[in-house]
Amino acid sequence: MPDLTDQMKRFAREHGADLVGVAPAQRFADVPPERSPLSIFPEMTAAVVIGRRITRGTLRGLEEGTNLGLYEQFGYSWLDMQFVAMTTFEVTQWLEDRGWEAVPLFGFPPEAYPQGIAVREGAPAPNVYPDFDHAAVAAGLAELSYVRLALTPQFGHRQRFQLILTDAPLEGDPMLDAGLCGMCLACVEICPLGAISADHDSTVAIAGREFTVAEIDFGKCRRCQNGARPNRYHPSGAPDRRGAICMRTCMQMLEDNGKLETQFAHRFRVREPWARDALGEPTQVKTPIGPSQGTGCADPEGFRKVDEEARP
Numbered sequence: 001m002p003d004l005t006d007q008m009k010r011f012a013r014e015h016g017a018d019l020v021g022v023a024p025a026q027r028f029a030d031v032p033p034e035r036s037p038l039s040i041f042p043e044m045t046a047a048v049v050i051g052r053r054i055t056r057g058t059l060r061g062l063e064e065g066t067n068l069g070l071y072e073q074f075g076y077s078w079l080d081m082q083f084v085a086m087t088t089f090e091v092t093q094w095l096e097d098r099g100w101e102a103v104p105l106f107g108f109p110p111e112a113y114p115q116g117i118a119v120r121e122g123a124p125a126p127n128v129y130p131d132f133d134h135a136a137v138a139a140g141l142a143e144l145s146y147v148r149l150a151l152t153p154q155f156g157h158r159q160r161f162q163l164i165l166t167d168a169p170l171e172g173d174p175m176l177d178a179g180l181c182g183m184c185l186a187c188v189e190i191c192p193l194g195a196i197s198a199d200h201d202s203t204v205a206i207a208g209r210e211f212t213v214a215e216i217d218f219g220k221c222r223r224c225q226n227g228a229r230p231n232r233y234h235p236s237g238a239p240d241r242r243g244a245i246c247m248r249t250c251m252q253m254l255e256d257n258g259k260l261e262t263q264f265a266h267r268f269r270v271r272e273p274w275a276r277d278a279l280g281e282p283t284q285v286k287t288p289i290g291p292s293q294g295t296g297c298a299d300p301e302g303f304r305k306v307d308e309e310a311r312p
C-alpha cells in the first residue's frame with residue numbers, strides 16, 4: 001500500500017528519523033529462527049527499520065582524545081535508548097492507531113542468545129533478537145561493510161537502528177546497490193591491536209546479496225582503548241566500534257573519496273590520530289588516512305572523487 005508507506009515514512013522523518021526503510025517479510029526467510037524477526041511475529045508482513053545519525057561532531061572528542069565521554073551519551077546511550085527509541089515508539093503508535101500491530105525492538109546483541117528455555121517444541125528459545133545491521137541491509141538502507149557493520153550512503157557507519165515488525169501492508173524498498181565499502185583495508189591498517197584480519201574473510205548473504213566480511217577478534221575490540229565501548233546490553237555482545245579509531249578512519253576515507261552524501265565544509269581529521277595499545281599505553285599506528293587530504297586508498301580507482309566545488 002504505497003500511500004500508507006509514504007505516510008508512515010513521512011511521520012517517521014517528522015519525528016526524528018534520518019533513515020527509514022521497509023524490508024518485506026520474505027527477505028528474512030533464510031535467517032535462522034534464533035535470529036529471525038519471523039520467530040517474534042510470525043504474521044508480520046514487513047520490518048520497518050528506523051535510523052538516526054551519530055552527528056560527526058559527536059566523534060570530535062574521541063578524535064582529539066580530549067572528551068571521551070561525549071560520544072558515550074550522544075553517540076551511544078542517549079541516542080540509542082532515548083532518541084531512536086522515541087522515534088521508534090512514535091511510529092509504533094502511529095501504526096497501531098491505524099489498526100496494524102507493531103512490535104518495537106531495541107538493539108539487543110544477537111550474540112547473547114539464548115537467555116531462556118523454549119516454551120514449545122520447535123520454537124527457538126527466548127530471547128530472539130535479529131541482527132539490526134542485517135535488517136538495515138534487508139530494508140534497502142545499507143550495505144554490509146568489511147567490518148560487518150551497516151554502511152549507508154548518507155552517514156557511512158554513523159547511525160543507530162531500531163526495528164518495528166508489523167502486519168501493515170507496507171511496500172518494501174529496493175535493496176541498495178551502491179558499492180560503498182571499497183575494501184580499501186584502511187580499517188585493518190590503522191587498528192592498533194590488529195583485530196581485523198586482512199586475509200581471513202567470509203561471505204555473508206542477506207536477502208540474496210552477498211558481502212565479503214573480515215574475521216574480527218572481538219576479544220581485542222573489548223580491550224580496545226581507542227574509542228571502542230563495551231556492548232551496553234550484554235558483555236557477550238559485540239563491542240561498539242562506531243567511535244573507535246578504525247571507524248573514524250573509515251569515515252575519513254569515505255568522505256575523502258566522495259562516497260557519502262552528507263558533506264562538510266571542513267575535513268574531519270586535521271591532526272595525526274592518537275592511539276593506545278592493549279595496555280592503554282600510547283602507541284604509533286600506520287596512518288593510511290592522516291591529516292592531509294588524499295585518497296590513502298589501496299585502490300583509489302575504485303572511489304569517486306570529491307567535487308570540492310560542490311561542498312557547502
Ligand code: SF4
Nearest residue numbers: 181183184185187250
Ligand atoms: S575502511 Fe575501507 S575496507 Fe574498512 S570498512 Fe571502511 S571502506 Fe570498508
Ligand code: SF4
Nearest residue numbers: 191221224228244246
Ligand atoms: S575497535 Fe579497536 S581493536 Fe577493534 S578493530 Fe577498531 S581499533 Fe581495532
